[in-house]
Amino acid sequence: MQLHISPSLKHVTVSTGKGVKELIKFKIGSKRVSYLMIIYSLLFCTLLLRTLFVLHAVDTMDGDIKCSTIGCLGKRIRPKIFGRKLEPRVPEVLYQVLAEPLSKEEVKNISDVPQTLEDFMNEVINESSLDMKAFAIKLREMVTLLEQRTRNAKVHEYLYRHVASSSIPKQLHCLALSLADEYSNNAAARTQLPPPQLVPYLVDNSFYHFVLATDNVLAASVVAASLVRNSLRPEKIVLHVITDRKTYSPMQAWFSLHPLGPALIEVKGLHHFDWLTKGSVPVLEAMEKDLKVRSQFRGGSSAIVASENEKPQVIAAKLQALSPKYNSLMNHIRIHLPELFPNLGKVVFLDDDVVVQTDLTPLWEIDMKEKVNGAVETCRGDDKFVMSKTFRSYLNFSHPLIAQNFDPDECAWAYGMNIFDLRAWRKTNISQTYHHWLTQNLKTDLSLWQLGTLPPGLIAFHGYVHVIDRFWHMLGLGYQEDTSVAEAKKAGVIHFNGRAKPWLDIAFPKLKPLWATYVNSSDRFIRACRVNLS
Numbered sequence: 001m002q003l004h005i006s007p008s009l010k011h012v013t014v015s016t017g018k019g020v021k022e023l024i025k026f027k028i029g030s031k032r033v034s035y036l037m038i039i040y041s042l043l044f045c046t047l048l049l050r051t052l053f054v055l056h057a058v059d060t061m062d063g064d065i066k067c068s069t070i071g072c073l074g075k076r077i078r079p080k081i082f083g084r085k086l087e088p089r090v091p092e093v094l095y096q097v098l099a100e101p102l103s104k105e106e107v108k109n110i111s112d113v114p115q116t117l118e119d120f121m122n123e124v125i126n127e128s129s130l131d132m133k134a135f136a137i138k139l140r141e142m143v144t145l146l147e148q149r150t151r152n153a154k155v156h157e158y159l160y161r162h163v164a165s166s167s168i169p170k171q172l173h174c175l176a177l178s179l180a181d182e183y184s185n186n187a188a189a190r191t192q193l194p195p196p197q198l199v200p201y202l203v204d205n206s207f208y209h210f211v212l213a214t215d216n217v218l219a220a221s222v223v224a225a226s227l228v229r230n231s232l233r234p235e236k237i238v239l240h241v242i243t244d245r246k247t248y249s250p251m252q253a254w255f256s257l258h259p260l261g262p263a264l265i266e267v268k269g270l271h272h273f274d275w276l277t278k279g280s281v282p283v284l285e286a287m288e289k290d291l292k293v294r295s296q297f298r299g300g301s302s303a304i305v306a307s308e309n310e311k312p313q314v315i316a317a318k319l320q321a322l323s324p325k326y327n328s329l330m331n332h333i334r335i336h337l338p339e340l341f342p343n344l345g346k347v348v349f350l351d352d353d354v355v356v357q358t359d360l361t362p363l364w365e366i367d368m369k370e371k372v373n374g375a376v377e378t379c380r381g382d383d384k385f386v387m388s389k390t391f392r393s394y395l396n397f398s399h400p401l402i403a404q405n406f407d408p409d410e411c412a413w414a415y416g417m418n419i420f421d422l423r424a425w426r427k428t429n430i431s432q433t434y435h436h437w438l439t440q441n442l443k444t445d446l447s448l449w450q451l452g453t454l455p456p457g458l459i460a461f462h463g464y465v466h467v468i469d470r471f472w473h474m475l476g477l478g479y480q481e482d483t484s485v486a487e488a489k490k491a492g493v494i495h496f497n498g499r500a501k502p503w504l505d506i507a508f509p510k511l512k513p514l515w516a517t518y519v520n521s522s523d524r525f526i527r528a529c530r531v532n533l534s
């Protein structure tokens with residue numbers, strides 16, 4: 001037995017067996033279809049079947065009603081109903097009652113309502129006469145109760161997932177602390193990176209320059225190791241690691257003690273960039289405002305959780321908007337690459353949740369056609385989940401500012417592995433556009449978009465994107481559990497975007513090894529902090 005809900009949500013079909021013989025099919029109507037209505041419909045199907053079962057097969061029941069799942073019911077019903085003409089009509093009165101929402105008062109009173117479907121069925125079956133209206137009222141109360149419970153459980157589930165993905169695991173804390181300790185106590189952990197005689201190469205455009213901005217040492221170590229190990233000419237690789245002030249010493253200690261020669265690695269704290277520390281920097285000002293707006297966003301977190309009519313995933317999204325993770329300077333910093341690296345012509349910017357699996361130097365040979373940002377598109381592809389992103393997926397097209405300026409069907413592209421032609425970039429107003437829209441979003445109380453740095457990026461780089469082959473950047477390993485491991489192994493760079501970061505316990509077990517293989521389990525820091533690699 002199968003239940004099918006049409007994509008438009010207008011039909012619910014119950015079919016039995018492989019022949020997809022339609023047993024019951026009813027229109028929910030083209031009015032506003034709420035998911036409450038769907039729950040009703042599903043339950044109704046169950047009940048209708050059960051009732052039919054009762055009516056038609058009372059003799060076989062023997063009071064043994066242990067079937068509470070739809071599938072089980074189906075199995076028991078099937079032999080009875082095949083070959084019979086059944087035209088189950090949904091009585092109008094049922095819809096009338098169900099469509100009327102319960103008042104707050106009534107909701108409070110629903111204590112004598114059966115708590116499970118099983119109890120409910122018992123009650124219904126025991127009723128000698130099946131008054132449709134009474135039946136519908138009971139059904140409505142029951143569903144309301146179930147829905148409330150489901151909703152609360154859902155909100156909690158989303159909250160837990162959110163906490164699981166945004167809190168820092170103790171292993172990472174441990175790693176940062178022990179490396180910071182090493183930095184203060186061990187001169188070897190403070191060696192200058194790179195050695196003085198190699199410093200000129202940091203601004204030499206005949207080298208391949210990569211930039212990684214992160215405050216996660218373990219993640220940085222994997223990006224760096226995978227980049228260098230898979231490079232055909234590591235002696236031409238320069239990796240610029242940008243980190244914040246608190247992570248500077250652990251990061252420096254890690255790379256001093258784990259040099260990846262002959263590649264060059266530079267570790268810089270944000271406080272080391274002249275450009276960021278002098279005068280007024282739009283990104284810093286915007287961050288400050290952003291922080292303020294977010295803390296008051298939709299009345300703060302308690303107001304968001306308390307809102308009763310919101311769907312759980314909307315609540316979760318709003319809570320996420322409050323998370324400092326999305327407001328980190330590390331995330332916004334890439335929009336200032338031309339100013340941070342005034343001497344460089346072209347860089348590849350890597351996110352800290354990627355793993356490099358191939359030699360990336362051919363990226364420098366791509367003719368960018370005067371465009372600024374070489375990126376993979378995310379609207380075409382086999383994976384309809386990961387690869388179906390257009391501007392509509394990121395921006396609020398109900399807002400006139402967005403609707404007037406952009407095309408909802410324009411293909412989106414991805415951050416994570418981008419080639420930036422800084423020379424071409426310097427001739428544009430991309431950074432200003434970015435900040436203009438950031439400001440607009442703050443002014444409209446985050447109604448243009450709520451999360452992340454990609455939405456303003458899509459806007460700012462609009463018209464400046466050169467599409468590169470999908471081989472270079474495979475996305476979704478942090479949220480598409482069905483990612484094929486074989487496919488992932490073939491990709492040039494894999495990206496664990498999404499919640500299930502490979503360094504968290506919630507990582508997908510089959511994908512984690514692709515990342516963990518670049519962590520040395522016998523390293524003393526990794527061992528001491530019990531970093532879990534399986």
Ligand SMILES: *[C@@H]1O[C@H](CO)[C@@H](O)[C@H](O)[C@H]1NC(C)=O
Nearest residue numbers: 103104105106107108109110
């Ligand atoms: C709620 O229940 C109380 C007592 O059981 C009853 O007096 C009251 O009328 C009920 N309210 C509604 C709206 O049904």
Ligand SMILES: *[C@@H]1O[C@H](CO)[C@@H](O)[C@H](O)[C@H]1NC(C)=O
Nearest residue numbers: 063121122123124125126127
């Ligand atoms: C319905 O019938 C079942 C079994 O016959 C019995 O256990 C149950 O108490 C009855 N429920 C009501 C509400 O009468």
Ligand SMILES: *[C@@H]1O[C@H](CO)[C@@H](O)[C@H](O)[C@H]1NC(C)=O
Nearest residue numbers: 425426427428429430432433
């Ligand atoms: C950048 O902005 C300035 C001032 O608003 C304008 O004069 C200039 O034409 C813009 N340049 C580009 C490439 O859009």
Ligand SMILES: *[C@@H]1O[C@H](CO)[C@@H](O)[C@H](O)[C@H]1NC(C)=O
Nearest residue numbers: 396397398399400446447448
């Ligand atoms: C999208 O914009 C509309 C119009 O300004 C606004 O009412 C709505 O709340 C916005 N949606 C979100 C999710 O912010």
Ligand SMILES: *[C@@H]1O[C@H](CO)[C@@H](O)[C@H](O)[C@H]1NC(C)=O
Nearest residue numbers: 258519520521522523524525
């Ligand atoms: C892993 O760490 C151990 C202990 O520090 C070291 O001897 C070994 O060379 C490392 N292996 C790799 C592949 O870096």
